[in-house]
Amino acid sequence: xxxxxxxxxxxxxxxxxxxxxxxxxxxxxxxxxxxxxxxxxxxxxxxxxxxxxxxxxxxxxxxxxxxxxxxxxxxxxxxxxxxxxxxxxxxxxxxxxxxxxxxxxxxxxxxxxxxxxxxxxxxxxxxxxxxxxxxxxxxxxxxxxxxxxxxxxxxxxxxxxxxxxxxxxxxxxxxxxxxxxxxxxxxxxxxxxxxxxxxxxxxxxxxxxxxxxxxxxxxxxxxxxxxxxxxxxxxxxxxxxxxxxxxxxxxxxxxxxxxxxxxxxxxxxxxxxxxxxxxxxxxxxxxxxxxxxxxxxxxxxxxxxxxxxxxxxxxxxxxxxxxxxxxxxxxxxxxxxxxxxxxxxxxxxxxxxxxxxxxxxxxxxxxxxxxxxxxxxxxxxxxxxxxxxxxxxxxxxxxxxxxxxxxxxxxxxxxxxxxxxxxxxxxxxxxxxxxxxxxxxxxxxxxxxxxxxxxxxxxxxxxxxxxxxx
Numbered sequence: 001x002x003x004x005x006x007x008x009x010x011x012x013x014x015x016x017x018x019x020x021x022x023x024x025x026x027x028x029x030x031x032x033x034x035x036x037x038x039x040x041x042x043x044x045x046x047x048x049x050x051x052x053x054x055x056x057x058x059x060x061x062x063x064x065x066x067x068x069x070x071x072x073x074x075x076x077x078x079x080x081x082x083x084x085x086x087x088x089x090x091x092x093x094x095x096x097x098x099x100x101x102x103x104x105x106x107x108x109x110x111x112x113x114x115x116x117x118x119x120x121x122x123x124x125x126x127x128x129x130x131x132x133x134x135x136x137x138x139x140x141x142x143x144x145x146x147x148x149x150x151x152x153x154x155x156x157x158x159x160x161x162x163x164x165x166x167x168x169x170x171x172x173x174x175x176x177x178x179x180x181x182x183x184x185x186x187x188x189x190x191x192x193x194x195x196x197x198x199x200x201x202x203x204x205x206x207x208x209x210x211x212x213x214x215x216x217x218x219x220x221x222x223x224x225x226x227x228x229x230x231x232x233x234x235x236x237x238x239x240x241x242x243x244x245x246x247x248x249x250x251x252x253x254x255x256x257x258x259x260x261x262x263x264x265x266x267x268x269x270x271x272x273x274x275x276x277x278x279x280x281x282x283x284x285x286x287x288x289x290x291x292x293x294x295x296x297x298x299x300x301x302x303x304x305x306x307x308x309x310x311x312x313x314x315x316x317x318x319x320x321x322x323x324x325x326x327x328x329x330x331x332x333x334x335x336x337x338x339x340x341x342x343x344x345x346x347x348x349x350x351x352x353x354x355x356x357x358x359x360x361x362x363x364x365x366x367x368x369x370x371x372x373x374x375x376x377x378x379x380x381x382x383x384x385x386x387x388x389x390x391x392x393x394x395x396x397x398x399x400x401x402x403x404x405x406x407x408x409x410x411x412x413x414x415x416x417x418x419x420x421x422x423x424x425x426x427x428x429x430x431x432x433x434x435x436x437x438x439x440x441x442x443x444x445x446x447x448x449x450x451x452x453x454x455x456x457x458x459x460x461x462x463x464x465x466x467x468x469x470x
Contacts, residue, residue, distance in 0.1 A: 012096070012112040012395070013037030013203040014190075015080040016171045018178045018227040020198035024073035027080035030200070030207040031061045036255060037112075037203060038084035041095035045108035046075035047175050052106045056081075056095045077178055079171045081110040094136040097171075100146075105174055107145065107153075111138040112203055113167035113188045114395040116459055121163065141170065154179055154226045158237040161224070165457055167246075167394035169203060169219075177228035184238035185456045186221030186245055187394050187447055189260045199227050204258040218261055244447040244456040248396065250435050251385045252293050252356045261445065263436055266296045272384040272426060272434035273300025273354060280424030281305060282380045285349040288312030290356075290367060291339075297384035298354035307352065312345045312371065339370060347375030354382050358414065361405040365418040372419070381420040386428050386451040387411070393459055394447070428452065 013034030017026045027044045042064045043056025053073055057064040061082065081096040097110040115121070118137035121144070126132070130143045144160035145153075153174050158181075161170075167187035172179040180201050182190050193200045193213040200213045208215055219225060222238030246253070249260055256266035273296065287309045289298025302309035316338055351371055358364045358381075368379045387406035401407040405414055415423035426434070428451055437445050449455045 012084055013082045014110045014112045014169055014171050014201075015203070015207055016078065016110075016173070016178050016180060016201040016227075017195070018077045018199045019229070020195060021076055023075050023078035023198075024070050026195065026198075026200070026211055027078040028061065028065055028070060029211050030202055031080045031082050033207040033210040033255070034082050034203055035061055037253065038082035041083040041092070042081065043083075043095055043097050043110075044073060044078055044080040045097045045099055045110075045173060046073040046078045047173060048075040050175060052099060052108055052173070052175060054097065054099045054108070056092070056097070058092055058095060077173060079108055079110045079173045079178065081112075093134045096136070096138060097173075098134065098136070098138055098142065100142050102146065105153075107142060108171075108173045109138055109142055110171040111136075111141070112169040112190075112395065113183065114393060115140060115164050115168065116166035116393050116457060117164065118166075140164065141172075145172075153177065154224060154235065157181065158224055158235060161237045167457075171201065177226060180219060180225040180227070181237070182219045182221055182223055184222040184240040185447070186218075186243035187456065189245060189249055189254065189258075190219040191259075192216045192219055192225065199232055201225070201227075204254055204260070206255045206258040209257065215259070242456075243445050245445065246394065246396075247385070247431065247435070247446045247448055248357075248450065250446075251431075256296055268435045269293075269296035269356075269384065270300035270303075271436070272431065273297035273302075274304040275430040275434040276354070276382050276384050276424075276426045277301045277304035279427060279430050280382055282352060282382075282422060282424075283350065284352045284378070284380060286310045286312060286345060287352045287354060288345070289354045291315040294354050294356045294384065297356060301352065301354050301382060301384075305352075310342075310345045312342050312351060312353075313367065314340045314342060316340065339367060341370040341374035341376075343374040346371055348377055349375075350378040350380070351376045352380045352382055353420075354384060356384050357388055358383060358405060358418070359388060360403060361414065361418055364420075368419045378421040379419075380422045381415075381418065381424075383423070383425045384434075385426055385431060387414075387425050388450045390450050390453045392450050393455070394449075394457075396450075 015030035017023045024046045041058045042061045045054045055069050097108045100107045115137040118140050121140045125143050145156045148156035148159040150156045168183045169188040169190040170181040191205050193208040193215050195213040221243050224235045226233045250268045254265045258265050287302040287307045289295040371379045389406045
């Protein structure tokens with residue numbers, strides 16, 4: 001995915017199903033639709049009511065699963081996961097779901113998000129005798145569940161959830177039930193659906209469309225859903241009453257055909273483009289968007305200004321992942337391999353290049369250069385979100401301010417660094433208006449921390465995972 005070159009990545013997608021005789025295949029198709037949320041690893045755990053079976057591996061969903069492997073995953077319940085690393089190493093041990101076996105039964109865990117107090121909890125648990133097999137913060141929850149003195153699995157889970165802080169959409173499955181939990185601030189997306197008599201739960205609603213499921217509702221912040229052969233039951237482990245879903249889900253991460261908190265992502269992005277056009281107009285001949293996540297915003301900008309929208313940038317979808325590397329030099333090469341400017345569209349033109357964000361500046365600088373090498377007379381960069389000035393500790397790989405070009409530079413300095421003829425960002429109020437949220441910052445329904453520095457949770461010392469290298 002282009003996100004890996006850009007340097008802004010979501011940490012995973014989760015999918016669960018209960019009550020379907022082909023649970024593993026339903027999970028497989030669900031994970032396919034969530035592939036944009038993680039490309040480093042994939043896994044599925046199934047239950048037939050008596051035992052849990054697992055298949056996971058590094059790479060894309062198609063790399064990990066085939067018909068033969070899915071045939072072995074027989075059962076009526078399943079949890080699946082696609083992974084992008086932000087906490088822990090990207091090796092097979094950290095690939096999820098994680099499966100734990102004990103004399104009292106087995107437990108599978110899948111997690112989207114990041115626990116800000118994982119480091120402190122891990123040190124505490126190790127002093128008490130716990131031995132960790134992975135460097136993933138997800139394993140912390142398993143130890144807390146096991147140490148809980150409650151009798152029923154859902155009671156042990158809810159007790160453990162009161163001790164973890166941060167952003168999480170958890171799926172926990174035993175031999176006989178599927179449990180789903182969302183953090184008290186609702187930072188990560190999670191939706192409930194129905195497929196005939198079966199229940200499905202997914203990070204994004206686009207997975208429901210792929211499998212033919214019907215959307216039912218959002219999982220509420222601080223809610224635990226218990227799904228088993230008797231049906232579905234809802235419990236609460238927290239009553240915060242305030243949702244703070246990540247704003248970048250709407251701006252960048254989620255698929256355009258998904259609905260998050262009942263807001264369509266494509267519509268939101270298009271409206272962001274319109275807001276941007278009102279706040280930052282410019283005289284130009286053509287508008288183009290950086291594929292794929294910025295296309296909707298570029299269309300909105302073009303419609304609002306009346307400047308024609310054209311495909312000025314083309315994405316090469318067949319480049320191998322060899323070119324997706326963490327170093328700046330290789331990242332620049334990756335941009336060149338991934339994108340091409342269309343000379344016939346931009347040559348001699350004043351171009352408005354709409355993008356959704358500038359993280360490190362590497363990608364924007366390279367794209368501006370591509371357009372000018374193709375003959376663009378002027379390149380005006382318009383960003384459909386406010387400047388990302390603050391690190392994210394909730395599952396996005398911008399965990400230090402030093403990684404962010406906007407943290408210590410003015411807009412004018414960034415403009416010069418990327419070589420644009422002009423650069424403008426959308427305001428925070430414009431972001432809220434475009435997505436369709438109220439402007440009252442105390443209860444706006446979204447996390448704006450990467451823009452404003454106001455975090456919805458406490459940020460603990462040593463928030464980063466103890467094994468993470470920054």
